[in-house]
Amino acid sequence: MNPAVRRVEYAVRGPIVTRALELERELSQGVPKPFTEVIKANIGDAHAMGQKPITFLRQVSALCLCPELLSEPSIPGDAKERARRLLAACAGQSAGAYSASPGIELVRRDVARFIERRDGVPAKPDDIFLSTGASDAIVTILKLLVSGEGASRTGVMIPIPQYPLYSAAIAELSAVQVNYYLDEEHCWALDVGELRRALAEARRHCAPRVLCIINPGNPTGQVQSRQCIEDVIKFAFEEKLFLMADEVYQDNIYAEGSAFHSFKKVLFELGPPYADVVELASFHSISKGFMGECGFRSGYVEVVNMDPEVRQQLAKLVSVRLCPPVPGQIVLDAVVDPPQPGEPSYERFIAEKQAVLSALAHKARLTQEIFNQAPGIHCNPVQGAMYSFPRIELPPRAVQEAKAQGQAPDMFFCMKLLEETGICVVPGSGFGQREGTYHFRMTILPPTEKLQVLLQKLSQFHAKFTKEYS
Template sequence: MSILREINPNVKSIRESEQEIIDRRAGEINAEIEQGLVKHYKEVLDVSFGDAHGMGLKPLTFVRQVLAACIYPSLLLDDSLPLDVRERAQRFLEDCDGGSIGSYPPMIGVRKAWLSVSEFISRRDGIVSNPDNIFITSGSQHGLILLLKLLVQSEGALRTGVLIPVPCYCSFKNALTAQGAVAVPYYLCEEEGWTVQIKELRKALHAARGHCNPMVLYIINPGNPSGHVQSKASIEEVIRFAAEERLFLMADEVYQSFVYGNGREFYSYKKVLSEMGSPYSSNVELASFHTISKGVMGECGLRTGYVELVNIDPEVMRYTSSLFATNLCVPVVGQIALDVMADPPQPGQPSYALYAQQVQSLQRTLMNNVQRTEEVLSGLPGITCQPIMGGIFAFACLHLSQAAIKHAKEKKLEPDLLYCLRLLEDMGLCASPGCEFGQKEGTYHIRICLASPEATMEDVLQRLKSFHLRFIKEFP
């Protein structure tokens, strides 16, 4: 008997995503180019993932210097490294058994990184963060999955429902499926800048009751792929709704260091919850997530982040600790970078000037890419894009003709998947179709990552512009 018959049915129900179809074809095109097949382009540009370093942005020097000194401690004696780099590495190694990052770290994480995260949150929010409520994880996504294991009942009369935004990135939806949870979609309002609307949350919640037990509300702020940033008032409304409906809040805040919109700033859910006072500040259960993969660090491959839990019952915390302990430990190399993210160089230290310059340059690059992308997209007929307030993606709406939609249906493809496949074939530009993330019926979108050097972004936009104008001429 085939072992496939014994696979967890939840896992078997995870379908191939539209992005996998595009990625497979991109791989084939790259192979064709290597074999000498002539194309209109020399290489495939992949803007489908939020991988800043993969797209050509450079890592921060201080991060890599501290990593190097921890990995190869002989560098601690090398005067070519700044003093604060060597001191930082020395302090980190002192918290590692045997003075080596090759030793097992504590399950809670290396003490230096763990305490740095707690102090980072305290500075950010202006309220004390208890390190006992913080768990270092192998990336924010892994933290989300562990929390789902704790919260989700996948058997019985009513499975656990998790309210998720639409649009929402595919890997979280797959994580819900794998855990046996029911995804309860609530639609962000595109016409008003992808805002979270309480009437939509309430509509989704009430529609779900009866076929699942909605217990969790998942929020992404700043948004992925939408690029929206919630106002303080919006966050307060969501917290009141969660309190009223007794929902566990999961706040995905990994893009918090990239906010561009005029008059917009990032407010953490924990800070707003605290400022709302009783009964909300002491009763609403919250998990907030952050990572070194996004923001100015861009260290996707090091796979490290954290989750902070708020207002969790002590008995539940005991089980939570046991669950996170099954992870054994998070790779130490990523914890070094997490420590730097939480505790960067300060004014007066040798590395501060270069660190601040590189961070400002990165933020300026992203801001310029946002402005240039909005400028190009606004000039293209048949494309509209809500203002990009934060994050690293543009999520533009494609107003496709009936001829294009009909052609896609004949090909048995979603219209925006057809658009992205044609964009890849014709221009060597690999982007993500809106159907990958969910969207309102009859609407079509494309997601583009903006985390790249400005010259690369200009190439991306010119390829998109050239293709789009030909596409709408072919399907007027």
């Protein structure tokens, strides 16, 4: 068996989730539990938490799958027009044909126009590669970039806490994980001084060549300032690092004063020598934002300033898997080319989109407020994304008992929380944290009333747990 596979860990679907599924099964079989429902706040899965799909996206994709429905009078004309345009761009006019390996040409053009509208700078369809969710694109780019043995192995800089796809992919590819710590005392901000420290240390034992940024932050919920992004770009330029910007939460910004700045836009605005030198890959997805279409597995990467020879190798690499799923490409197209004012679907589309985003903003505030009322729980503002990553104080006796059982202390806490309350959150140790601190990640996605109960129950459980182990 491949030893690199053995090293892979992925906490978001790790042992705690396995146990949550078991508990659900037991509940459904009538086994008595101290709760009536398992609430899976472990993963950013909006529809699983009851969020309704955006109607327009589903109409367009259903029409493409079943063109007989194009004659249905109940479906609005703009959805039909989009479906006809997309079908005409599919080989044999069928979503069942393979697309070109980097995605349907038309969709890549629409994505490029979407990026141009967002950033006000040019985007080229040839730089855009559609993918099977952002995860697929992230792993593909990492695969392209890593190499070497021993001290020349590629070092990949990732934030701590991180989204564990990164550590898993680095382990699988036998690259070297280089940690830089986000600053919890400053709302999980990225500090370039810390990047410098991490880089210098890593250079002693590997060849750091890639710098990964997650903005808005997962699991931190932090939104980076324009100044911070400028600093990171200058740092990458000076140190000749390839920038990977995970920007899948770009639509999820809640905090007053926070705004999303794409790395590409800031890079272009910085101008030479940065704009035409720094190599950047930016990732986006239909799984998050207001659409939450995780099940479709669709996303894209835009590469900027990539060496043309390397880009050609990238094109070759994606061709081996033939193409990203076409239904997902279709939904992505509807996301980047949404209904316009005056079109029949516009009002409903905007209303559905706003309802999702304003509910999320409300839940972000609620999460922070309730947690910060609880002694021993410290929660930074959820400025964006879909998660809160609170620090929890755990009594020394709990830490000892966890260690005696061979568990990380926050895993011990989360497992007990799950067994007693049915609440499933992921221990901070699965994302990385400073030695001696303990956290958990939870999504803010449950419906408001359920979220409120969850936050209160969790706070109460923490108080009880603290008392029990003090």
